[in-house]
Amino acid sequence: MTKLWSTAEVPSQAGRVAIVTGANTGIGFPTAQVLAQRGATVVLAVRDLEKGKRAAAAIAGTAPGAQVVVQRLDLTSLDSVREAAGELRDSFERIDLLINNAGVMYTPKQLTQDGFELQFGTNHLGHFAFTGLLVDRLTETPGARIVTVASIAHNIRAAIHFDDLQWSRSYDRVAAYGQSKLANLMFTYELARRLSAHGSPALALAAHPGISMTELMRNSPAVFRLGMSLFGRLFTQPAEQGALPTLRAATDPAAVTGQYYGPNGFRELRGAPVAVRSSRQSRDEDLQRRLWAESERLTGVIFPV
Incomplete structure (x- = not known):
């Protein structure tokens, strides 16, 4: 029987610097916690500094001697994204891991400070800009990885x-x-693809947590919340389990660039992390290039790769 991947498989992260967005709650917290327990210097990039400080203290309590830093990052503001990236560049000569984890889900119609629809602006454009402003630090660091947290929702009425x-x-x-x-x-x-063409050894990967019970669910449609209250135990998993695909993408020595990890259970809703396949639409290279160009135009952030 194939051994199921767990946090026991995470190798030592000593000497590595990991930035995790949205690390004060949801799957971001156990992601940051495990990395700190394995010896990484972990940056909790969060919008609310007080919540970030409480999360850092909680992580330090489970990982004696851990280096946990709190960095203010508001993904709904490109000014905040640029400020945070600049401060991190000044603080760290190397960045080994960037985990684009923060997100909002099913929110009422709202706009970011730059006029973007809140979910697209936060989940994609904010992380796109943040990555672009840090990517040269990552490409200069041997073994660096960029992991972006996606969702099975990329299949649901998505275009x-x-x-x-x-x-x-x-x-x-x-x-x-x-x-x-x-x-x-x-x-x-x-x-x-761009990192590979640039000759960079840095890896870009994605992961999704299945359906994990976190506060991200608070804006879900009522019928969905009702279903979760009735059948949640069958189809959901705790945040600690939902973090495993991200951790595998971030640390598994066998992972390769462009890989996508998710749970191995029914319809990828829960289970142990394995390599999974995303939708055909997501793998359309023409659409990827078009989105990239539009994202650079909207954010004003031009990648050096």
């Missing part, structure tokens, strides 16, 4: 609406979330 990326004409919060998660995968695949 990249190039004619109305910001949903200004009408708004469907489920479809808007699907667009943002589809964009996460397209970004990962295009980044992996």
